[in-house]
Amino acid sequence: MRIPERAQCLSLLDDMDMPEHILAHSELVCQVALLLTDALQAAGVVLNRPLVHASALLHDITKPRSFTTGENHSKSGGEYLTVLGFPEVGDVVRQHVVLDAYFAAEHPSEAEVVNYSDKRVLHDQIVPLDQRMQYILHRYAKTEAHIQMLQKVWAQTAQLELRLFAHLPFGPLQLCDRVDANRCPPDPEGQKFN
Numbered sequence: 001m002r003i004p005e006r007a008q009c010l011s012l013l014d015d016m017d018m019p020e021h022i023l024a025h026s027e028l029v030c031q032v033a034l035l036l037t038d039a040l041q042a043a044g045v046v047l048n049r050p051l052v053h054a055s056a057l058l059h060d061i062t063k064p065r066s067f068t069t070g071e072n073h074s075k076s077g078g079e080y081l082t083v084l085g086f087p088e089v090g091d092v093v094r095q096h097v098v099l100d101a102y103f104a105a106e107h108p109s110e111a112e113v114v115n116y117s118d119k120r121v122l123h124d125q126i127v128p129l130d131q132r133m134q135y136i137l138h139r140y141a142k143t144e145a146h147i148q149m150l151q152k153v154w155a156q157t158a159q160l161e162l163r164l165f166a167h168l169p170f171g172p173l174q175l176c177d178r179v180d181a182n183r184c185p186p187d188p189e190g191q192k193f194n
């Protein structure tokens with residue numbers, strides 16, 4: 001399995017002229033994914049950490065050009081990385097919006113960790129799953145069919161959250177402080193989204 005190291009991932013992102021805000025988002029998704037990976041591994045779940053690291057950093061690699069081409073960036077990102085010689089990374093990237101299969105294996109997978117981590121990071125803040133899904137729904141849903149698809153993804157991701165945290169000694173709301181307390185936006189009622 002060929003997996004690009006961090007420096008190579010950053011160089012691949014550089015090749016694509018990633019805007020700063022997508023780079024910041026990708027870095028934070030990566031931090032969340034690695035924290036979850038380490039915690040899951042401490043609980044006995046076997047995961048490939050370098051695969052999570054590279055896939056999380058690169059998950060939006062074709063997103064900037066998708067704004068002009070209209071391409072499906074998860075699909076095209078997966079293809080791009082596969083053509084570059086990183087098919088396993090491509091496979092995880094392709095599934096970062098919607099997983100090929102939910103809970104196909106007994107234990108959580110790298111694709112599940114990256115998919116879930118992206119759904120906890122809104123821009124460069126770590127937010128509750130519902131807040132991120134509300135944003136995705138309002139920002140991207142264009143048709144009734146698309147709304148229904150995203151609502152299904154939301155429900156499946158809520159199940160995924162339960163599945164991941166069933167292994168962990170902390171809950172979804174404690175994730176933010178463990179990753180970076182500076183990335184937890186205060187909510188209007190004075191409680192932190194953590």
Ligand SMILES: [Fe+2]
Nearest residue numbers: 059060063096
């Ligand atoms: Fe994305």
